Amino acid sequence: MPVAAKQHELYQTGQRDMPRKALDVAFKLEYMSILDEHGNVDTELEPKIPAEELKSWYRWMLMARRVDERLLKLQRQGRIGTFPQSAGHEAISLGSIVALNKENDWFVPAYRELAGFLYRGWSLETVLLYWMGLEEGAVPPEGVNDLPICVPVASQLLHAAGIGIANNVRGDKNVVMTYFGDGASSEGDTHEAMNFASVFKAPVVFICLNNQFAISVPISRQMAAETVAQRAIAYNMPGIRVDGNDVLAVYVASKEATDRARKGEGPTLIEGLTYRYTPHTTSDDPNRYRSEAEAKQWKDREPLIRFAKYLKNKGFCKDADFEEMEKEIEDAIQTAIKNVEEMVKKPPYSDPLVMFDYLYADMPPYLQEQRDELAKHLGLGGDAEEKKHKADAVGRGV
Amino acid sequence: MAEMNMAKAINLALHEAMTRDDRVIVLGEDVGADEGVFRITEGLHAKFGDNRVIDTPLAEAGIIGSAIGMAIYGLRPVAEMQFSGFDYYAYYHMEMHAARFRNRTRGRLTVPMVMRAPYGGGIRAIEHHSESREVIYTHCPGLKVVIPSGPRNARALLHAAINDPDPVVYYEPKACYRLFKEEVPDQIETLPIGRAQIARVGKDITLISYGASLRCTLEAAELLEEEDGVKAEVVDLLSISPMDTQTIIESVTKTGRVVIVHEAPRTCGIAAEIIARINEKALMFLEAPIKRVTGYDTPIPYFARERAYLPDAEKVLSAARETLSF
Numbered sequence: 001m002p003v004a005a006k007q008h009e010l011y012q013t014g015q016r017d018m019p020r021k022a023l024d025v026a027f028k029l030e031y032m033s034i035l036d037e038h039g040n041v042d043t044e045l046e047p048k049i050p051a052e053e054l055k056s057w058y059r060w061m062l063m064a065r066r067v068d069e070r071l072l073k074l075q076r077q078g079r080i081g082t083f084p085q086s087a088g089h090e091a092i093s094l095g096s097i098v099a100l101n102k103e104n105d106w107f108v109p110a111y112r113e114l115a116g117f118l119y120r121g122w123s124l125e126t127v128l129l130y131w132m133g134l135e136e137g138a139v140p141p142e143g144v145n146d147l148p149i150c151v152p153v154a155s156q157l158l159h160a161a162g163i164g165i166a167n168n169v170r171g172d173k174n175v176v177m178t179y180f181g182d183g184a185s186s187e188g189d190t191h192e193a194m195n196f197a198s199v200f201k202a203p204v205v206f207i208c209l210n211n212q213f214a215i216s217v218p219i220s221r222q223m224a225a226e227t228v229a230q231r232a233i234a235y236n237m238p239g240i241r242v243d244g245n246d247v248l249a250v251y252v253a254s255k256e257a258t259d260r261a262r263k264g265e266g267p268t269l270i271e272g273l274t275y276r277y278t279p280h281t282t283s284d285d286p287n288r289y290r291s292e293a294e295a296k297q298w299k300d301r302e303p304l305i306r307f308a309k310y311l312k313n314k315g316f317c318k319d320a321d322f323e324e325m326e327k328e329i330e331d332a333i334q335t336a337i338k339n340v341e342e343m344v345k346k347p348p349y350s351d352p353l354v355m356f357d358y359l360y361a362d363m364p365p366y367l368q369e370q371r372d373e374l375a376k377h378l379g380l381g382g383d384a385e386e387k388k389h390k391a392d393a394v395g396r397g398v
Numbered sequence: 399m400a401e402m403n404m405a406k407a408i409n410l411a412l413h414e415a416m417t418r419d420d421r422v423i424v425l426g427e428d429v430g431a432d433e434g435v436f437r438i439t440e441g442l443h444a445k446f447g448d449n450r451v452i453d454t455p456l457a458e459a460g461i462i463g464s465a466i467g468m469a470i471y472g473l474r475p476v477a478e479m480q481f482s483g484f485d486y487y488a489y490y491h492m493e494m495h496a497a498r499f500r501n502r503t504r505g506r507l508t509v510p511m512v513m514r515a516p517y518g519g520g521i522r523a524i525e526h527h528s529e530s531r532e533v534i535y536t537h538c539p540g541l542k543v544v545i546p547s548g549p550r551n552a553r554a555l556l557h558a559a560i561n562d563p564d565p566v567v568y569y570e571p572k573a574c575y576r577l578f579k580e581e582v583p584d585q586i587e588t589l590p591i592g593r594a595q596i597a598r599v600g601k602d603i604t605l606i607s608y609g610a611s612l613r614c615t616l617e618a619a620e621l622l623e624e625e626d627g628v629k630a631e632v633v634d635l636l637s638i639s640p641m642d643t644q645t646i647i648e649s650v651t652k653t654g655r656v657v658i659v660h661e662a663p664r665t666c667g668i669a670a671e672i673i674a675r676i677n678e679k680a681l682m683f684l685e686a687p688i689k690r691v692t693g694y695d696t697p698i699p700y701f702a703r704e705r706a707y708l709p710d711a712e713k714v715l716s717a718a719r720e721t722l723s724f
Contacts (some may be wrong), residue, residue: 055693108467138502147470148503152494158460159495162467169423169449169473199455358501359540361508363565364640366591 023219027233030252032228033167033243037301039309057247058218058307058317061090063329064115065304065318068278070333071131075282079341080131085278086112089100091303092272093179095120095250096207099258100177106145108160108178110153112276113208115212116179120144124336125343132340134349136217145174154184157193161329164202164267175261176252177205183214185228194269198235203261205254207268210244211276244272245303248310275301279319352378405551405575408514411556412476414586416446419474422560426451426461426478426514434514435480436575447623451526462488462513466495469511476559482517482569483526489534496565497540512559513567518610518661519708520573522701529698530609530662535567536639542591543567543638547612549580551636554589571610581582582593594642596649600631603718604649606672607659608635611709618714628722638668641656646672647679654685655724657717659709664692686724689717 003023010017034045049057068087086093087111097107097116109119117127119140130137130149138148151157160178167174184190185208199206208228212219225231232239238260240275242249250272257268275298279286286295311317348354356371357365363371402410415422428435430443430453453701458479465475479485491588492513496553499507519528534544542556544559544566552570559566589595598619607615612634619630631649635641650656650665656676669690676688691709699707 135502136504139504141507147507152490155463155491155494158463158491159467159470161460162464162469163471164467165452165464166468166471166473169468170471189459189463192455192457192463195455195457196460196464200452358504360500360542366640366643 001189020189029227029230029233030240032240032241032249032322033246034248034252035246035306035310036243037306039306039313041248041310044251045249047248047255049251051314054311054316055321057094058304058311059329060115060119061094061247061304061307061323063118063332064090066326067118067331067333068114070337071128072278072282074337075131080128080281081133083131084111084281085276086114087240088275088277088298088303089211090115090248091307092207092209092244092250092274095247096177096179096205096254096270096272098251099205099254100175101159102144104145104174105171105258106147106160106163106174106176108156108163108176109149109389110179110181111140111149111151111186113179120146122146124332125340128336128340129344129349131192132259132344134344136349140174146389152189154180154189154193156180157184158189158196158205161193161196161200161202164197164204164261165200167203168200173203173262175205175258177204177207179207181214182208182210182212182219182222182228183217185231186214186222191231194231194235194237194267197267198237201264201266203264204267205257205261206267207254208269208271209274210271211274213280213286213290214275215280215284216286218289227271229269229271235267235269237267237269239269239271241271244274245301245306247303247307274303292321322348355379386392399581399583401579402549403576403579404546404549404552404570405436405438405712407553407580407582408438408556408570409442410582411553411560412439412442413445415474415476415557415560416442416450418586420450421472422474422476423450423452423468424476424478425454425465425468427454427456427480429453429478429586434478435486438514438570439478450532458484458487459491462491462496465511465513466491466499466509467510469496469565470499470507474510476512476514476560481523481527482515482531483529485513485515488513492500492535492541492567494564497538498557500564501540501674508563509565510563511565512556512562513565514556514685515567515569516572516575517569518571518573518650519698519701519704520610522704525700528704530660530693532567532569532638533662533667536668541565541567541639543569544591544636545569545571545609545638546636547571547574547597547609547634548578549585550582551589551595553582554587555591555636557586557588558591561588566591567607573610574613577613589636592637592640592642594636594645595634596631596645597634598630598632600629600653602628602653603630603655603657603722604633604646605630605657605659605714605718606633606635606646608638608668609660611659611661614709614711614715617711618718621711621715622718626719626722629719630718635668641671641675643675643679646675650676651681651683654682654683655721656688656692657714658688659691659714661693661698661708663695664690665695667692686721689721691717693704
């Protein structure tokens with residue numbers, strides 16, 4: 001019987017619970033690793049996943065890595081804006097998202113889950129549009145229940161809790177997976193979200209990408225606790241730390257969590273210990289706060305290399321398969337960049353007046369006036385003229 | 399027709415909306431068994447149960463943040479802030495998310511929710527329970543802000559807010575909850591958001607107000623007629639954002655004299671915005687400078703001094719006389 005309930009019973013029967021003593025509290029916290037950096041696998045814990053599916057996981061992870069690398073180059077060339085890289089987080093992102101049911105479950109991301117976005121069907125074009133500074137890049141694809149990137153850290157966790165509570169209100173059986181970083185774990189919203197989710201037994205899986213740095217601030221300055229996972233104890237939900245670079249461990253923990261959630265057993269907190277191989281964003285210089293030696297140590301625990309070893313050892317992939325994937329991904333990225341750079345020259349992407357069009361279901365008169373004012377300023381007259389000039393507005397309004 | 403006070407009229411609208419649409423749910427602190435500290439949610443928990451009348455943990459960001467998720471999921475949450483003095487925690491979610499999802503996703507995800515909050519002074523409340531900060535929501539693109547002034551428009555505006563496809567802040571002048579009764583029709587009515595009402599027809603001066611201050615504004619209008627033979631027109635804004643500029647301008651072009659009354663602090667308040675709009679559209683019709691009767695630029699004093707802070711009929715009357723004799 002839980003300690004508090006036992007005490008309540010004693011009081012009910014007129015007994016007193018004295019003197020001071022240690023409470024017998026049944027808290028547990030687990031750590032899990034299935035596939036290590038040398039490709040060794042714990043065969044007892046190893047999940048039984050069909051070869052083709054595992055291959056596709058690897059492909060999404062590889063694609064996320066290659067897109068990330070290309071985005072950095074585009075940023076350096078001035079073709080996209082500031083963006084936060086995600087290299088190193090492919091296993092925690094992909095290993096968790098694959099535990100969701102693609103039709104009905106919900107993906108409530110932060111901003112470093114590129115592999116997850118791609119897996120859920122966000123096109124490369126959409127990803128590029130976002131980092132080119134266009135809201136159109138935040139439009140979720142049709143057919144999935146996804147929220148867009150969330151920049152204000154931790155706030156998305158409350159939306160996930162609300163979605164989970166709404167699921168219960170409607171008697172549905174969907175699961176919500178939501179993401180945050182170690183820095184976000186200090187925000188009040190994180191605690192409110194976990195509290196709400198556990199009080200209402202909401203089907204939410206909280207995934208913490210603990211890459212040990214919130215920009216420059218190390219995890220030791222973020223919290224005095226040893227793990228993020230142990231915070232689950234306070235909310236009476238299971239908490240587990242996994243090797244965040246081990247896609248199999250992330251998957252097994254996530255699958256257990258989604259199964260529990262779907263059975264109505266409430267939320268779970270999964271902390272994936274990982275490392276950001278890159279700066280916080282393209283504007284950051286990590287040499288100011290991290291050592292080369294530390295970065296090197298984490299490079300040896302890289303998520304893609306060990307997964308490739310595993311796929312080869314199992315006989316699921318040959319060298320030629322990896323080469324083919326690389327080529328196919330390179331082509332897809334090239335095509336997407338070409339497409340997007342053409343797209344943005346035309347409306348609606350080139351049209352600054354769109355800023356007014358989606359604020360309310362019906363545009364209020366004062367907003368229409370301001371829209372007209374800007375249209376006039378940009379030399380966009382009546383409808384026909386407006387269309388003609390919209391393309392020229394690139395560079396002025398956008 | 400039934401006669402009722404504003405608290406009862408808001409409660410009636412909640413009963414009606416929840417009966418009509420099972421997506422409408424109520425959440426907040428003490429809204430369940432306790433039926434709200436002002437009893438606005440009376441009878442809801444008994445009728446609709448735990449699932450649709452949700453007592454939440456005590457966390458305003460949590461209430462509004464999770465209401466956003468619920469709205470995206472497909473519910474129509476009506477979230478209660480126990481007092482507007484505590485909704486600053488929630489403001490972050492209203493500004494960062496409720497107001498922006500439609501725009502960010504080009505209409506793909508929307509947040510049809512209502513944030514209700516009792517606001518304003520006049521009930522001798524404890525500290526931090528009497529603020530009037532509607533302007534912070536008015537300044538936030540993507541939100542709508544409505545404030546009723548009486549039982550009938552309170553019920554109609556709440557229906558409009560719940561039906562609205564976008565997030566609406568519904569501020570309740572708590573001093574009016576049980577101040578007076580009014581006939582409320584049997585049939586559900588709604589008022590269009592974005593429209594003001596002419597609460598009293600006149601031709602000599604325009605008095606503009608909303609919420610609890612409308613009462614003293616109307617009183618002043620009566621006194622002006624009795625004592626000075628002046629016919630004052632009173633505009634009840636009802637919708638603070640979007641604001642009904644047209645009704646204001648039509649009245650001002652008729653009267654040429656304006657006094658604006660609200661209990662929120664003066665600097666960058668609603669009156670300042672109204673004056674700017676009159677300047678832009680009707681400056682040449684003015685016969686006198688526009689006067690403001692507002693709360694002062696201090697925190698609303700603790701209750702022993704709050705009456706001196708709040709607008710009253712005497713203050714409105716003297717401002718109107720100054721304007722008329724300019």
